[in-house]
Amino acid sequence: MSEIKEAHLPFGYSEDVPLHVLVPDRSSQRHLKSVVTHVWKAGLPSGSLFELSGTNCVCSPELTYLQLASTSDFTRMVEIGCHLCAEFAISDKGRDYAGKRETLTLPERMGTCLDSLSKVYGLVVARKALQYVVPCTASPMEILLALTFVLPPEHGGWAMPEIVANQRIDVDERLRPLVGEKYFKGDIYLPSVRGNIEYDSYEYHTGKYRYDHTQARRNVLEAMGVKTVSATWGQMRTFEKFETFIWMVRERFGIEQRSYTADERAAQKDLYARLTDPEARLFRGTVPIG
Numbered sequence: 001m002s003e004i005k006e007a008h009l010p011f012g013y014s015e016d017v018p019l020h021v022l023v024p025d026r027s028s029q030r031h032l033k034s035v036v037t038h039v040w041k042a043g044l045p046s047g048s049l050f051e052l053s054g055t056n057c058v059c060s061p062e063l064t065y066l067q068l069a070s071t072s073d074f075t076r077m078v079e080i081g082c083h084l085c086a087e088f089a090i091s092d093k094g095r096d097y098a099g100k101r102e103t104l105t106l107p108e109r110m111g112t113c114l115d116s117l118s119k120v121y122g123l124v125v126a127r128k129a130l131q132y133v134v135p136c137t138a139s140p141m142e143i144l145l146a147l148t149f150v151l152p153p154e155h156g157g158w159a160m161p162e163i164v165a166n167q168r169i170d171v172d173e174r175l176r177p178l179v180g181e182k183y184f185k186g187d188i189y190l191p192s193v194r195g196n197i198e199y200d201s202y203e204y205h206t207g208k209y210r211y212d213h214t215q216a217r218r219n220v221l222e223a224m225g226v227k228t229v230s231a232t233w234g235q236m237r238t239f240e241k242f243e244t245f246i247w248m249v250r251e252r253f254g255i256e257q258r259s260y261t262a263d264e265r266a267a268q269k270d271l272y273a274r275l276t277d278p279e280a281r282l283f284r285g286t287v288p289i290g
Contacts, residue, residue, distance in 0.1 A: 069122030156271025
């Protein structure tokens with residue numbers, strides 16, 4: 001552990017937010033107040049580690065995903081996967097929108113990493129969750145919509161058709177003068193019904209210009225035959241409102257309404273509560289190799 005103490009790590013850690021470290025055997029484990037060690041005996045896939053400082057390395061997003069699967073349930077792993085594959089960052093508090101960025105990884109790369117391993121704790125949960133990870137979301141609210149759409153009802157989902165986040169939608173040449181763009185990105189796009197859900201945040205969709213552009217964009221999409229629904233926090237701030245919003249989306253997109261069992265409804269309420277909890281945190285530290 002002397003290497004960690006001597007290196008100038010680009011982040012802080014404490015007893016409340018400890019540093020998690022992988023070590024090759026039990027003899028390398030140490031009991032320290034702000035560091036938690038984990039024994040990793042399996043081989044590591046190529047590209048699993050990146051140099052951090054000194055002789056310390058940090059786990060790749062793919063290996064981090066697997067590591068988190070050892071202490072997270074199925075639903076949380078789908079959420080974590082969506083964040084790792086998202087086009088936005090969260091703050092160092094482990095929550096909230098902190099700005100745009102490139103995706104850290106993609107489901108295909110995570111799948112390749114998982115397929116190269118066997119008999120590793122958390123592997124079964126990680127593989128199962130990966131099937132439901134939606135890449136390229138651009139905000140926490142888009143992840144809320146993505147998870148509630150793709151997860152099976154027993155895990156809190158609403159059994160909606162396949163979705164694509166930030167799908168490119170080319171603008172008809174005749175309509176481009178209205179918006180000054182050759183294409184849009186549909187926030188949550190449902191290819192089978194040509195339906196698009198636009199998350200209109202208060203921060204980025206207010207003001208004269210933004211309002212005009214948002215309305216023009218919606219008109220253009222409708223003119224091209226893309227059914228569009230606007231999602232705002234006001235429509236989703238309680239479970240009852242969110243439930244009505246989902247019903248409206250089904251009606252607008254021509255998706256058959258369906259009923260849910262008491263257990264499925266309880267799971268839907270639980271998932272909604274988890275994803276909208278303002279105190280929820282996804283990450284509590286970084287996992288380098290000591």
